[in-house]
Amino acid sequence: MNIGDKIKEQRLKKEWTQEQLGQLLNVSRPTISSWEVGRNYPDLEMIVAISDLFGISLDKLLRGDREMTKDYSKKLRWNKYYKVILGVMALVTILAAGSLAKLRWDEQKYRDNLRTHSWKQETDSQFPDEYK
The missing domain is CATH 1.10.260.40 (lambda repressor-like DNA-binding domains)
Incomplete structure (x- = not known):
């Protein structure tokens, strides 16, 4: 039953x-x-x-009620998988955000270095067409 x-x-x-x-x-x-x-x-x-x-x-x-116990067991198993997947996604997101922040920091450092040494920053219109 x-x-x-x-x-x-x-x-x-x-x-x-x-x-x-x-x-x-x-x-x-x-x-x-x-x-x-x-x-x-x-x-x-x-x-x-x-x-x-x-x-x-x-x-x-x-x-x-074996059907219900199987259903609950299956749901518990899938919940574990979901937690692992969410953890991996969070880690990838954190790593991507960290990489992006590092790139921005490096770019700012590069631009500051250019300004410090009196280098002129070129605009797109000053480059020949083959470099665009």
């Missing part, structure tokens, strides 16, 4: 409608319906709230 069936079973034992259960959990009636038919699963916080509301253990609520 999956978690959706268990939620429906417990709801019917209490003689609650999906609307009433939704109000108690602060979710919509269609959300309750989608849990009960297995289209979606409640998140972990909601599972704890459902367990508390029905007065049943998490073990009893979750045991036997």
Whole structure:
């Protein structure tokens, strides 16, 4: 029996409608319906709230729903990958920003050196066409 069936079973034992259960959990009636038919699963916080509301253990609520446990395991695995990818992207961004700052600093140092030694900075119009 999956978690959706268990939620429906417990709801019917209490003689609650999906609307009433939704109000108690602060979710919509269609959300309750989608849990009960297995289209979606409640998140972990909601599972704890459902367990508390029905007065049943998490073990009893979750045991036997292999589909949901596989889904959560897969999501946890992907979260690890996302964190690694974000870390690599942040590192690349920092390195690129650092390289750009170094290039700007070198350019400014070069221009200051030119001014210090009285070199004239050429404009594009002063260069022959073959150098453009």
